Amino acid sequence: MKLDEKASKLRNFMALLSNYLNHIQKKMSGYPFNFNEIRIILDLYDRKTLTAVEIEESLDLDKGYASRLIRNLAEQEVIRKEQSEEDKRSFDLSLTSKGRKIAKELLQAYLNILERDLEKMNDTQLSELDMALSVIQKLYMEIKEQQDQDKEKSSF
Known part of the structure; x- marks a missing residue:
């Protein structure tokens, strides 16, 4: 994709x-x-x-x-x-x-x-949602960390 x-x-x-x-x-x-x-x-x-x-x-x-x-x-x-x-x-x-x-x-x-x-939701859907939310949270935190680092670099 x-x-x-x-x-x-x-x-x-x-x-x-x-x-x-x-x-x-x-x-x-x-x-x-x-x-x-x-x-x-x-x-x-x-x-x-x-x-x-x-x-x-x-x-x-x-x-x-x-x-x-x-x-x-x-x-x-x-x-x-x-x-x-x-x-x-x-x-x-x-x-x-x-x-x-x-x-x-x-x-x-x-x-x-x-x-x-x-x-x-059924049990399968709840499990899929839980996994998807875990991935989304992890990726968001990585993006946010990178944004914070970029912000720090641009303030120098």
Whole structure:
């Protein structure tokens, strides 16, 4: 298969993935948060404390957009901002107790959606999906590592 055919196949996969993310987003529309706010909440739930820059990088969000999302979540008392002890120009972000409760609820809703979809598959399909996801994750991490190295080289 030629490189352009592979790129086209990847583009088609990305369209399917985007459609599936939209499906999840619609299923979670009963919550008063947009999808990227949910991503921030769940990222903080998993990793406990992050800076705005770490959130921007982790979720690949524009600095201004991430700032608005963070401000909105702080105003709703879902996250707290505390000045970093290591860098006074930076703030450490974490979930409030209200935020942790919301995160648990969001995570359970998210997992329920995924489980309902997975229940429609037989054992062979689940095994194939598991293998495919492992390969995709491995390849993505290799690509990301190369991108990070390229970024470091270009900053010199």
